[in-house]
Amino acid sequence: MKFELDRVFVEEEFRDGPMARRILERLPPGVPLEYVADGRPAAMADRSQPDSFAAGKRRLILMRRRSPFLMACPAGSGEFACCGYLVLTLASNCPMDCAYCFLQEYVADNPGFQVYANYADAFDELQALVRKAPKRNFRVGTGELADSLAFDTLTGLSLELVDFFARQRNLTLELKTKTDEIENLLNLDPRGQVIVSWTLSPHAVFASSEHRSAPPAARIDAARRVADAGYGVAFHLDPVIAYPEAERDYLQLLDHLFAVLDPSRIVFFSIGGLRLSPGLRAAARRRFPADPMLAGEEVLAPDGRYRTFTPLRARLFRTLSERIRRQAPGLAVYLCMESSAMSERIFGAPPPVPAVLGERLAQARRS
Numbered sequence: 001m002k003f004e005l006d007r008v009f010v011e012e013e014f015r016d017g018p019m020a021r022r023i024l025e026r027l028p029p030g031v032p033l034e035y036v037a038d039g040r041p042a043a044m045a046d047r048s049q050p051d052s053f054a055a056g057k058r059r060l061i062l063m064r065r066r067s068p069f070l071m072a073c074p075a076g077s078g079e080f081a082c083c084g085y086l087v088l089t090l091a092s093n094c095p096m097d098c099a100y101c102f103l104q105e106y107v108a109d110n111p112g113f114q115v116y117a118n119y120a121d122a123f124d125e126l127q128a129l130v131r132k133a134p135k136r137n138f139r140v141g142t143g144e145l146a147d148s149l150a151f152d153t154l155t156g157l158s159l160e161l162v163d164f165f166a167r168q169r170n171l172t173l174e175l176k177t178k179t180d181e182i183e184n185l186l187n188l189d190p191r192g193q194v195i196v197s198w199t200l201s202p203h204a205v206f207a208s209s210e211h212r213s214a215p216p217a218a219r220i221d222a223a224r225r226v227a228d229a230g231y232g233v234a235f236h237l238d239p240v241i242a243y244p245e246a247e248r249d250y251l252q253l254l255d256h257l258f259a260v261l262d263p264s265r266i267v268f269f270s271i272g273g274l275r276l277s278p279g280l281r282a283a284a285r286r287r288f289p290a291d292p293m294l295a296g297e298e299v300l301a302p303d304g305r306y307r308t309f310t311p312l313r314a315r316l317f318r319t320l321s322e323r324i325r326r327q328a329p330g331l332a333v334y335l336c337m338e339s340s341a342m343s344e345r346i347f348g349a350p351p352p353v354p355a356v357l358g359e360r361l362a363q364a365r366r367s
């Protein structure tokens with residue numbers, strides 16, 4: 001994937017740092033560069049642009065993160081069947097542009113593509129966590145407010161991340177992506193501590209809604225290559241979108257995946273339905289008015305998000321989880337941001353409490 005950058009901003013204090021050097025060496029020629037004392041104004045929405053969110057994606061800002069790097073997953077709450085995931089925010093926003101992406105609402109006021117140059121502080125936070133809970137296992141992901149690998153050719157951050165996590169015993173890193181940018185990973189030894197996960201969608205969803213991402217077949221091929229290189233691999237069928245041919249297309253996608261990758265090499269699957277807060281739904285429909293994937297008749301669910309009608313959603317979840325379990329009995333499959341009642345309906349049992357599921361997933365890679 002090629003970055004389309006209009007401008008790069010670097011905070012003065014990082015101008016001679018290793019990250020600035022790496023990014024500036026690899027920038028496409030001709031991109032204007034500006035040094036600033038504080039990158040925050042450059043990250044704010046430029047409302048004079050017709051699409052300030054898209055314009056933000058084209059403004060890369062290398063800056064200090066001024067709040068903690070580590071936090072609980074924003075999807076986590078007592079309401080949902082969650083996996084006890086911790087989020088490490090090393091960047092904010094993403095060079096791809098998925099029509100359903102929650103960032104359209106979440107970072108609408110600060111859509112600049114921020115890369116945090118003081119990322120070494122994140123390692124200190126992780127070490128403090130391990131000191132506080134030395135007997136627990138944690139799964140830590142970098143793919144929440146940005147795709148984990150979409151900017152790796154510029155930053156080379158995965159090299160340091162894998163090196164750090166490979167030396168840990170009770171921290172597992174999850175790199176979550178829709179790209180096939182895996183070259184940096186292939187010559188490293190993750191020593192059982194790194195999972196690379198892909199969000200997978202049928203070709204129809206990719207073509208209509210996942211702009212600038214890698215095609216599903218390329219993602220699956222990349223997964224096979226990182227599995228061969230010693231990484232755990234996992235998949236997120238999320239968001240599952242209930243368009244008319246969805247059942248057929250998602251099953252074909254799973255068949256293709258299992259034909260390419262031995263199911264025994266997969267650490268887990270998560271499944272989640274399309275969910276749109278009213279603000280996100282309005283922003284997405286405004287930005288992508290012709291996208292048929294956004295034209296479904298969702299209903300307002302008790303959590304305040306528009307979701308596919310429950311029986312239809314449950315039917316898709318059941319069909320997909322049954323196909324996965326038929327191919328790989330015993331493989332961990334869980335629902336993301338769905339109620340405990342939905343989990344009982346699909347799996348016949350309530351989900352394990354978040355911390356327990358998180359530990360199980362973190363350990364699964366090493367067992």
Ligand code: SF4
Pocket residue numbers: 093094095096097098100101102103144145146147178213
């Ligand atoms: S790849 Fe992920 S973070 Fe990037 S635009 Fe798509 S949904 Fe958003």
